[in-house]
Amino acid sequence: MLEYLFFLSSGLFLGWSLGANDASNIFGTAVGTKMLRFTTAAIIASIFLVLGAVLSGQNTAETLNALGEVNTLPAAFTVSLSSALAVLMMLKSGISVSISQAIVGGIIGWNVYNHKPTDTETLMNICATWIFCPIISGVIAVGIYMCVKKLLHYSKIHILWQDMAVRVGMILTTALGGFALGANNMANVVGVFIDSNVLSPLKLGNFYTLNSTQVLFFLGAVAACIGVFTYSQKAIKTVGKNVLSFSPTVAWIVILSQSLVLILFSSENLENFLISMNLPPLPAVPVSSTQAVIGAIVGIGLVKGGKGIKWSLILRVVSGWVATPVIAFILSFISLFFMENVFKQTIFIP
Amino acid sequence: MFNVKISLFARTRDLEHNIDSLHDKIIEMTMVFKEAVDIYLQEKRSEKYRQTSKKIKIIEHDSDTLRREIESKLYEQNLIPDLRGNILELVENLDRVINLFDEVAHKFYIERPEIPEEYHNKLKELVNQVTDCAENMAIASRAFFRDLVTLRDYSKKVYLLEHQSDKTAAKLRNEVFDSDLDLAHKMQINNFIEEVADIADLAEDCIDSLLIFAIKREI
Numbered sequence: 001m002l003e004y005l006f007f008l009s010s011g012l013f014l015g016w017s018l019g020a021n022d023a024s025n026i027f028g029t030a031v032g033t034k035m036l037r038f039t040t041a042a043i044i045a046s047i048f049l050v051l052g053a054v055l056s057g058q059n060t061a062e063t064l065n066a067l068g069e070v071n072t073l074p075a076a077f078t079v080s081l082s083s084a085l086a087v088l089m090m091l092k093s094g095i096s097v098s099i100s101q102a103i104v105g106g107i108i109g110w111n112v113y114n115h116k117p118t119d120t121e122t123l124m125n126i127c128a129t130w131i132f133c134p135i136i137s138g139v140i141a142v143g144i145y146m147c148v149k150k151l152l153h154y155s156k157i158h159i160l161w162q163d164m165a166v167r168v169g170m171i172l173t174t175a176l177g178g179f180a181l182g183a184n185n186m187a188n189v190v191g192v193f194i195d196s197n198v199l200s201p202l203k204l205g206n207f208y209t210l211n212s213t214q215v216l217f218f219l220g221a222v223a224a225c226i227g228v229f230t231y232s233q234k235a236i237k238t239v240g241k242n243v244l245s246f247s248p249t250v251a252w253i254v255i256l257s258q259s260l261v262l263i264l265f266s267s268e269n270l271e272n273f274l275i276s277m278n279l280p281p282l283p284a285v286p287v288s289s290t291q292a293v294i295g296a297i298v299g300i301g302l303v304k305g306g307k308g309i310k311w312s313l314i315l316r317v318v319s320g321w322v323a324t325p326v327i328a329f330i331l332s333f334i335s336l337f338f339m340e341n342v343f344k345q346t347i348f349i350p
Numbered sequence: 351m352f353n354v355k356i357s358l359f360a361r362t363r364d365l366e367h368n369i370d371s372l373h374d375k376i377i378e379m380t381m382v383f384k385e386a387v388d389i390y391l392q393e394k395r396s397e398k399y400r401q402t403s404k405k406i407k408i409i410e411h412d413s414d415t416l417r418r419e420i421e422s423k424l425y426e427q428n429l430i431p432d433l434r435g436n437i438l439e440l441v442e443n444l445d446r447v448i449n450l451f452d453e454v455a456h457k458f459y460i461e462r463p464e465i466p467e468e469y470h471n472k473l474k475e476l477v478n479q480v481t482d483c484a485e486n487m488a489i490a491s492r493a494f495f496r497d498l499v500t501l502r503d504y505s506k507k508v509y510l511l512e513h514q515s516d517k518t519a520a521k522l523r524n525e526v527f528d529s530d531l532d533l534a535h536k537m538q539i540n541n542f543i544e545e546v547a548d549i550a551d552l553a554e555d556c557i558d559s560l561l562i563f564a565i566k567r568e569i
């Protein structure tokens with residue numbers, strides 16, 4: 001058990017990175033536009049992040065497992081640590097990155113190190129979501145933006161009441177975003193530890209029992225919450241303030257679109273429904289909330305004529321998306337070598 | 351929690367009411383000022399003019415109180431963080447217009463200028479244009495909070511009226527300086543004409559900044 005917890009520490013570190021990095025996507029714009037206080041937003045997001053992770057975080061884990069079933073504890077530790085370090089490196093340079101991409105880079109590093117073929121279909125699926133996620137987010141954001149604009153034009157609501165409505169909307173969306181992040185992204189944090197999980201189920205009074213996987217997701221979520229409170233303000237400065245100087249209403253639309261996209265890519269029910277309607281399904285894949293936010297910001301920016309968008313910064317963020325999986329891949333590959341040959345740990349059970 | 355929400359709603363409603371009342375005060379001021387000039391031209395500094403002048407003072411005092419209330423409420427309740435600075439500037443500008451009306455009316459009371467009858471019609475015309483200009487500015491400013499299209503419509507009117515008032519003031523000044531009045535008398539009348547015309551200029555400045563705030567307010 002102690003050994004498991006020791007190895008899990010890298011997963012928790014990744015969880016911390018998730019909180020530090022992705023919280024800015026959930027409420028960065030709300031805090032950046034001074035509509036919500038950081039503490040208020042962080043508390044709301046954290047509560048719902050834990051709920052999302054525990055209640056529906058496991059849906060997206062299957063996709064990651066299909067990509068590469070990291071089947072020993074030391075290997076899971078190494079893959080997780082490499083991904084976390086890749087994220088931290090990018091965070092230090094002030095670029096908001098994607099944990100999903102880091103973990104995919106790390107898992108592929110494990111596959112390559114063990115001469116294990118990577119399931120190309122799953123990989124293509126995941127890579128496709130990296131392209132579709134910002135596009136879908138942009139389309140949703142533009143749709144909501146147009147509706148809100150029309151609504152404000154015809155309703156002639158006083159600016160004070162608009163302000164209040166946006167604040168309430170931001171609180172609700174921060175909760176939704178927290179839940180979506182927990183549901184969609186927690187598999188990135190603890191997904192590789194599911195196979196080797198030795199945690200016991202946890203009874204919550206007489207009402208509810210968390211199974212051992214849910215306990216694992218709970219621990220990951222707690223680590224993410226610590227990340228939210230301790231380090232997310234730096235990333236908020238990048239996404240919340242710099243990319244586009246937007247009004248609070250637009251800020252709200254951005255976080256709403258991002259949350260909806262994350263929900264779309266986390267729901268198995270929706271996937272089944274789309275398949276039953278003979279429509280192309282949206283797979284339950286951990287997507288990047290950073291990409292969703294950037295997609296939404298660019299979408300709205302383009303509708304507004306594209307003048308307010310700081311393309312140089314967008315380019316910096318996008319280059320981070322390419323660099324993150326590559327760095328995680330390299331770190332994972334090298335660390336696995338050390339883990340196997342220096343620390344004499346089993347990193348693959350055929 | 352429920353109480354907090356209720357009081358938040360009540361406070362927002364209060365502030366909305368304060369902002370509306372400040373605009374009402376400008377419209378009220380334009381009407382009373384017009385009346386005051388009419389009375390002055392007919393009766394000079396009569397008891398009736400003194401009463402009307404007192405009304406103007408009260409309006410000015412009330413609008414000062416409203417301005418202070420709006421400013422403190424905006425900051426205390428941390429409302430509209432992105433536009434708060436603009437709204438404060440707008441409220442200050444509106445108050446400046448009201449103050450100028452008060453100053454001119456008070457100047458009539460103190461200096462008691464002798465305005466020959468042949469200039470009465472032109473001066474009334476100027477006062478009408480200036481007060482219309484300020485009134486339209488108030489409507490535009492009120493629209494800033496609710497409807498940006500209306501704001502643009504009334505802004506156009508303000509620009510037009512300001513231009514007309516400039517022309518009327520120039521004509522009137524020409525007539526005054528072409529007359530046989532002594533120089534001191536001419537200078538005094540000219541001074542009054544300038545002060546009245548300044549009200550329209552200030553209203554126009556107000557609209558200029560308002561239109562910039564409106565760009566920021568668009569989502």
